[in-house]
Amino acid sequence: MSFRTRRMVEFRDTDAAGIVHFSAFFPWMESAEHEMLRSLGIKVLPESHDDPSVTWPRVSVSCDYANVARFEDWLDIDVSVVKTGRSSVQYRLAFSRQGGDGGVIPIATGTIVAVCCRLRPGGGLEKAVIPDDIRAKLDAV
Numbered sequence: 001m002s003f004r005t006r007r008m009v010e011f012r013d014t015d016a017a018g019i020v021h022f023s024a025f026f027p028w029m030e031s032a033e034h035e036m037l038r039s040l041g042i043k044v045l046p047e048s049h050d051d052p053s054v055t056w057p058r059v060s061v062s063c064d065y066a067n068v069a070r071f072e073d074w075l076d077i078d079v080s081v082v083k084t085g086r087s088s089v090q091y092r093l094a095f096s097r098q099g100g101d102g103g104v105i106p107i108a109t110g111t112i113v114a115v116c117c118r119l120r121p122g123g124g125l126e127k128a129v130i131p132d133d134i135r136a137k138l139d140a141v
Contacts, residue, residue: 002080002094003036003141009073020069026061029093029110032077036091040137046119054128056114059088063110073097075107081141087116087127089138 013024034044037056046053069075076096083090093110116134117125130138 002078003032003039004076004078005032005035007031007075007077009069009071009075011071014071018071020073022063022065025063025065025095025108025110028075028077028095029061029063029112030058032079032093033091033112033114036079036141040141042134042137054116054118054131054134055125056089057117057125058112058114060113061111063108065108066106067108069095069097069107079141081138082111084130084135084138087129089114089116089130 007028009020013020015021037044043053045055074097078094080092081089082092091112091114093112095107095109096104097107099105116128116130118128120126
């Protein structure tokens with residue numbers, strides 16, 4: 001099972017040839033991750049240092065490119081949980097678009113590894129074990 005969202009390629013996302021610049025994929029990956037977390041009822045960021053909720057800083061992000069996407073293309077982004085560790089989670093993000101014949105054209109595949117953390121009073125982060133209720137939600141994706 002995975003979570004799906006869509007994005008239209010904006011002019012600002014392209015290079016001089018009208019092709020999506022490689023760097024545009026990274027904010028899209030973060031945004032898709034956040035949409036997926038919110039859809040599961042998981043906060044992206046605690047409201048204060050007193051909030052016992054967790055946050056998810058990234059420790060590794062990568063993206064491999066297969067085909068071009070262009071200005072005004074609609075991209076489907078499928079987010080799936082590849083691995084849930086004690087305090088980390090690895091996501092796979094698959095970008096694709098519809099071809100002229102109705103087939104699916106793979107565009108790129110990204111990976112995010114995020115670590116579960118709590119905000120320390122006074123600032124800073126402290127690695128934490130993923131709470132059981134959140135782990136159950138992530139394992140369902």
